Amino acid sequence: MVRFGRKEVYLPNAVIALMKSEHLPATHAKFRVPLTFSKLDLRDYLYHAYGLRTDKIRSYVQQQRVQHDRPDATMPQQNKWFRPKAIKHMTVEMDKPFLWPEDPDNWEPWSKEIFNELQQNANDRDKPATRVKAAKMEGDTLATQARELLEGKKRWRRTPVDEEAVEVDSDVKI
Template identity: 50%
Template structure:
């Protein structure tokens, strides 16, 4: 009997510029010949198999799919006026586990993170998380209002001169009013 890799036809569906995101998950409990991915809900096993083959030249022997439903929440997150007894279920997550023909081993964690500027990444992540809060949005609104107030006071006091921001198209031309169409 021929090996299973010769029975499976690889590369039928070519993918050039994908419009989707596939995430490889770090799963130390799986053997090295298995990899777990987060994929879009409309993705199927053949799409993932052909994607891995064309992009990374990885042949997948077996693919298992699991759709994980999210917990039901009361009202949508981030709503300004939450309403009681309005239920919302976040979008489901689709995971695929792939059995590959060659093992994949995650590289060791580097001890020195200077080359990856980990401090800058952590600071940026912290800033982004802070900007997503309603308090930060309110602070940004207050800062903008203060800047506009200072600018208006400077204009009224004569410290700065007002400049138009639109494009000057030349002199105005009067148009005839009695035109019949």
């Protein structure tokens, strides 16, 4: 017999996410946990936080693919490699089945559109290759402007200067 509740969990500082997976039966639940979490930690956490008894726990660490450079790099470098942090998953077998609630028809209280927009912006920002491609796709780059000026396709014109511009340090005496 497995003894539950050996390690009391008061205020955990770990983020544990329940993941929806349709291929698992109703008595199984899949969690994304920190790399430092053990099976006993998850079992005691579920017991103390939710009163949930678990029978078996399987865990595996999923290594991420090697990428060129870091996602937050401003200028991606070609021969710089980076492997993102691994992700640890745990699948627990419960004594009672768990069924996911139905998705609501109205997502307005959760601001789902704003979340999706922020998520898309974050995904675009985290991909260095996307930034490089976007910069290359802009048609009015300095090189193309210079080429068009040299070939005579476009004429150079001054940038309009604001007539009402005031000099900032006009009253300073030296």
